[in-house]
Amino acid sequence: MADEALFLLLHNEMVAGLYRAAEQGEGVTAGANALAAPCVLQENGRCTTKLESMGFRVGQGLIERFTKDTARFKDELDIMKFICKDFWTTVFKKQIDNLRTNHQGIYVLQDNKFRLLTQMSAGKQYLEHAPKYLAFTCGLIRGGLSNLGIKSIVTAEVSSMPACKFQVMIQKM
Numbered sequence: 001m002a003d004e005a006l007f008l009l010l011h012n013e014m015v016a017g018l019y020r021a022a023e024q025g026e027g028v029t030a031g032a033n034a035l036a037a038p039c040v041l042q043e044n045g046r047c048t049t050k051l052e053s054m055g056f057r058v059g060q061g062l063i064e065r066f067t068k069d070t071a072r073f074k075d076e077l078d079i080m081k082f083i084c085k086d087f088w089t090t091v092f093k094k095q096i097d098n099l100r101t102n103h104q105g106i107y108v109l110q111d112n113k114f115r116l117l118t119q120m121s122a123g124k125q126y127l128e129h130a131p132k133y134l135a136f137t138c139g140l141i142r143g144g145l146s147n148l149g150i151k152s153i154v155t156a157e158v159s160s161m162p163a164c165k166f167q168v169m170i171q172k173m
Helices: 002-029 036-066 076-092 124-147
Strands: 098-101 106-111 152-157 164-170
Touching (some): 002 036, 036 124, 076 098, 076 106
Antiparallel strands (some): 098 106, 106 164, 152 164
16 A cells, blocks of 8 residues: 555656646746747657657656566557556556557557556546646556567547556557
């Protein structure tokens, strides 16, 4: 239980720290300029990219550690089941609630009570802030799949808090 609280606090502080640093840097470069709004959007994109790349590296390391004693996977569906059951359980202490696929390389992972969003209010006012709390997890999934030999694009969407959907698009090589 203590490790879960530490992970949540570390994640929240990573997000807050990156965005805080971007805002402070933004105040120096743009000031009260009329072009500040596009700059803020650009900095938010950089922060999201940084969080996603941090998650990518962590996902690579975790998958390497978790799969060292497991048998080879048969196919990509088998890998996605591993991600939804074992990987997700180890990281977030619960399985993915729903895994859907069109059998053409697109998978949708649904978590109805995503741990990194449960600390936020369920109201609509925080929906615009949710993507920055999902970027790390998108990278985590993409990094894990990358280390298992699957190149992918992972996106996240939140329609109501704290539920979220991660869409994994497998890129054929």
